Amino acid sequence: MPTTRKNVSTGASTGSSVSNTSNTSNTSNTSNTSNTSNTSAASTPRTATDVSPTALRYLHNLLDLLDRGAPPEQFTAPAGAAQGGDLSDADAAAVAEATRVALRIRRTLSQHRRREAELAALFDTAGDLARLRDPDAVLKAIVHRAKLLLGTDVTYLSLNDDEAGDTYMRVTDGSVSAAFQQVRLGMGEGLGGLVAETARPYSTGDYRDDQRFRHTTTIDSAVTEEGLRAILGVPLRLGTRVIGVLYAADRTARTFTPDEVALLSSLADHAAIAIDGARLLDETRTALVDLNAASRTIEAHSDAMRRAEDAHDRLTDLVLRGGDITDVATAIGAVLQGGTLIHDAEGAELARAGTDSRPPSARAVAASRAGGRAVSVHGTWVCAVLAGHELLGSIALTGRADLDDADRRLFERASVVTALLLLLRRSVAETEDRVRGELLGDLLTGAADPAGLPARARRLGVNLDDPHAVFVLHAGTDTAPRPRLLAAAARIAQARRGLAGVxxxxxxxxxxxxxxxxxxxxxxxxxGQILAGPVTVGAAGPVAGPAEFADAHAEARRCGTALCALGREGTGAALRDLGFLGVLLGDQTDLGGYVRQTLGPVLAYDAKRGTDLTHTLRVYFDVGASQARAAEALHVHVNTVVQRLDRIGRLLGRDWQRPERALELQLALRIDQVSRHDDAGRPAT
Structure with a gap:
């Protein structure tokens, strides 16, 4: 083996290192240095220059397999071939060692790639969940992404029901069992109930045989129907609170790896945040909708209040400026866009604006008075006008069958203003009636200085220089109490610029x-029409000055008494209209006037045509109303008498021969005969 080797880690020559060491060492230490160098060489890893070309080729193959990401079984082929080939033992050992290192590197790279893929998937999941706004869509996306990442047969999600104290199935992906999709788990029941209760992940390779969990018939039957074996459940946590459980399950028995548990837990953490975000967003939307609705309600209420205040100010200003009841009725109709009727407490019409409807019934007014609110009767709104518990009158609004709450309150507020006006009117009327009553009393008693009465009357709008008639009114006990009669008389007096009182x-x-x-x-x-009953009126006059009112009042009283005595209740007349009774009852007997009133048409006919129908009529009555005897007394044919009587009937009326009328005519004829005798100074023929 060559003595010069390249160190893999440093890239320096070992032989050079040894040489430098020998030069710097003492001669006596040369052998030690050589031994050290040999030991270092033996322990130093072999490099490309330390192996044969054949072994180097095997090493290149291993690098190529790493580069291609080949499966593990392909890495064992070079080592097997090296052991059975022409390599030395050292080269074969080097190839085997390189194979083990390559496999370790491959596993590390595979783990990194898998982890990178999982992280990328988690990031994608977080992005997808962040874009979702509908809570149902968020839950479905969570379950579907978990199924894709873990590659399981079924994934599902349950949510905790705090009120019921259990957890229920909310969303599933890959499930085929309806019972499984609707199952509910009590806290601590089954794998999911245990996860929800303990807030810890649990997994099982085969749920049916795993006795760690509390099995129930409902849960086991649902799991069996779905065919699930291996189940992994992780909690959905918001802080320390568990809101549900996320599951991954397979229909075959297997063991879930820690990496799968960690991956599903990471996804559950993202899911919990997304669920809470969707919930908060939904609550925010609901709150915004409620807020907008409340804002619109407040705005509408504010508009109604402003409109009511404007209307109230308008009506109040109208009253304070001296507007009459008709002005108020017109203003109410304009504000509420309808017709208006105002009546007093007795049902007498005070004002009408924009309507020809009939007055409201007493029952409708009573219903409004009892409830203190406006009521609708056959499309007409009726509101009692009250001053405390006292009924002053009523207002009726027509043409607004759909009166809303705001306009109803406005209508009721208008009744308050109307009550104010009626109270003012009553106060003024009472004061004026008192003043008018005092003036009337002074006129009828003659106790006051006559010279000052005309000025007092002018201040009340009464001109005593005009001819006035005096009327005494009497209503039967069944017709109306005297206050109602006095109120009606006061209205008539005000309308005709007169006076009324007791x-x-x-x-x-x-x-x-x-x-x-x-x-x-x-x-x-x-x-009689106003009070719905008979009213008898005795009259006298006309009077030409304050001094004559007392006598006229006495005469009007006698006339009213005579009308009642004659059974003519409910009628009106002056004494002169009562015939001879009027002549008898009158203080100043006007016989000529009585004759003219009774025989006037016949006297006028005779005067104009030179006839003497008056004499014929007198003879007719003198002979007992016999036409034949009248003809004899007048020395004319009976047909002439018939013609004359027919002419008289056309002049006096068809009832001229009634006993009462005949008596009047005979008395008038006698007075006329005496008057002619007095005028001529000789008996009348």
């Missing part, structure tokens, strides 16, 4: 009128 227990109404009789009849009809 005097000597009578509701008295005074307003400008030239003819009190027709005015009383019209007033009785109007009040």
């Amino acid at each position: 005097h000597h227990d009578d509701v008295v109404l005074v307003f400008p009128a030239e003819a009190p009789g027709p005015g009383a009849a019209s007033l009785a009809s109007e009040l």
Whole structure:
């Protein structure tokens, strides 16, 4: 063997090293130095220059196999050939040693490549999971990637149910059994339950025969139906909390290597983070949706509140600026885009805007009053107008059957403003009624200075210089209490620039009128409709000054009493409309007026045409209403009498021969006869 060898690690010549050592040593140490050099040479690894060309060729083959990544069995061929070839023992040993080193290097390289592939797969998995947003998609991706990385028959994932205290199958990949896909494991039951309980990985080469686990009929039957033998389970952990278990399983018995356990555990760690991230993202999405919904709700509520405040301010300002109830009804209809009806507590209409609907029923108003909220009745919203527990009236909104909560509250707020207006109106009305009542009392009693009454009246919008009629009102006990009658009279007085009040227990109404009789009849009809019952009205006047009101009031009272005595409740009249009773009851008897009122058409006909129908009528009554005897007394044919009576009937009306009317006519004829006698100074013929 050559004495000069190249060191594999240093690349320096051993022979040179030995030579340099001999030159620097003492002569006496030469033999020791040579022995040391030989020992070093014997222990130094053989290099390419130490082997034969044939052995060197075997070594090149080994390097080529490493470069190609050949399987392990191909590495044993060079060593076997070297032992049976023409190599020396030393060369054969060198080739065998090189083969063992090459196999070790191959294993190391294979492990590195496998680890590199696993790391790359884990990175890819992490990237894939990071891109997923749906929790279900994340779980499916985890299970599928585990199946690809470990190459097992089945992979699956279970999640812990904290409320039920167990773990349930969530996702599977490669499973064919429905029972297996729906199985639930109690904590500590089976391999998965033990992993979930202890937060540690467990594996088994053959689950059916492994007695380390607590077997149950449900789990064993599901595993048997799926045909699983080898099972590996690792925990899905978030910090110290286990949220589930990730499994890899084969249908043949085998042992899982530590590398497989580590790989599945790494994947489980990524999976747990991805699951938690997806959960947090889902919760964030849900929170954002809820937040957006809450934001929209708050915005809508804010808009509704702002709209309600604007409407309230608008209505309140309208009231404070002196707007009337019609202005408020119009404003409410404009704000709520509907028609509006406002009634008082008695059901009398106060205002109407944009609707021709009928007033709400008393039942609807009562329902709103009882609940304190607006109610819908047949597409019409009704809200009671309240001042505390007192009912002031009602508001009805038409044309808005779909009134939402915000508009409903706005409508209810409008009722509060309406209550404010009605209270103001009532306060003003009470004050004004008191002032008007005081003025009316002074007019009817004559106790105040007449000179100051016109000025007081003008301040109330009443002109006493105009002819006024005095009306005394009486409603039956079944019709309405006096406050309702007084309220109705006050509204009429205000509308007609008059006065209303209570005097000597009578509701008295005074307003400008030239003819009190027709005015009383019209007033009785109007009040009867408002109060839904008969109202009797006695009238007097017209009066020309403050001094005449007291007498007119007394006459109107007598007239009202006479109407009730005659059974004419619910009608209105003046004394002159009562015929001779009016003449008898009147303080100032106007006989000429009574004659003109009773016989006026006949007297006018005679005066215009020169006839004497008046005389014929008087004779007809004198002879007992006999046409034949009247013809004899007048010395005319009976047909002439018939024609004259027919003409009288057309002038006086068809009922002129009724007993009551006939009595009136006979009295008027007697008064006319006496009047003519007094005027002529001789008896009338």
